[in-house]
Amino acid sequence: AQKITQTQPGMFVQEKEAVTLDCTYDTSDPSYGLFWYKQPSSGEMIFLIYQGSYDQQNATEGRYSLNFQKARKSANLVISASQLGDSAMYFCAMRELNSGNTPLVFGKGTRLSVIA
Amino acid sequence: GAVVSQHPSRVICKSGTSVKIECRSLDFQATTMFWYRQFPKKSLMLMATSNEGSKATYEQGVEKDKFLINHASLTLSTLTVTSAHPEDSSFYICSARVSGPGGLGPKLFFGSGTQLSVL
Numbered sequence: 114a115q116k117i118t119q120t121q122p123g124m125f126v127q128e129k130e131a132v133t134l135d136c137t138y139d140t141s142d143p144s145y146g147l148f149w150y151k152q153p154s155s156g157e158m159i160f161l162i163y164q165g166s167y168d169q170q171n172a173t174e175g176r177y178s179l180n181f182q183k184a185r186k187s188a189n190l191v192i193s194a195s196q197l198g199d200s201a202m203y204f205c206a207m208r209e210l211n212s213g214n215t216p217l218v219f220g221k222g223t224r225l226s227v228i229a
Numbered sequence: 230g231a232v233v234s235q236h237p238s239r240v241i242c243k244s245g246t247s248v249k250i251e252c253r254s255l256d257f258q259a260t261t262m263f264w265y266r267q268f269p270k271k272s273l274m275l276m277a278t279s280n281e282g283s284k285a286t287y288e289q290g291v292e293k294d295k296f297l298i299n300h301a302s303l304t305l306s307t308l309t310v311t312s313a314h315p316e317d318s319s320f321y322i323c324s325a326r327v328s329g330p331g332g333l334g335p336k337l338f339f340g341s342g343t344q345l346s347v348l
Binding site for chain 1: 260261263267271272273274275278280320322324326335336337338339341342344
């Protein structure tokens, strides 16, 4: 069964600094996708970044980058130049892609607090 | 990106009443809709997978008679919480993938969520 592990319940970062949110995963499906979502207090799920298991390069989207280490089964999110608006819950998630319309499985999340 | 419209965003109801939550895919066809539940400060847990024109598939421990899911069209899926009780109070959120040719890859699009409070 697929599994996502986020070991950091909460993280603090100084404004303008970079921060890394950890995520490890486990799956037996060779084809999978890794996602990061941001959930502010409003509850909406905001898609940040995606990494496919066969992608050769690490994904980047603006200030977000995904440090994909396939052998270690890790998919850490790096946020550069943190802003106060980055304070939110961050969820790592995975979909197995060989089985049709599969759901996202989420980690427990990390609450990021950006300090001025 | 694709838009999933979810209503209502917040509902307060009395114990014993039923509440219907709607999710509409506004600019794409969603053959499959996923329904998640999130307790405060917890992660999203999959409740059920809703397929257009067929019965929903429920996750272990989710009462199908309590959480009725209907996916009658390619753009609308509904979740009805029947005879709601205070323990059903939670944040419910739907998500869908753009199906078919030209779909936006494996990404799932989320509704904005519904906060249910049962008194």
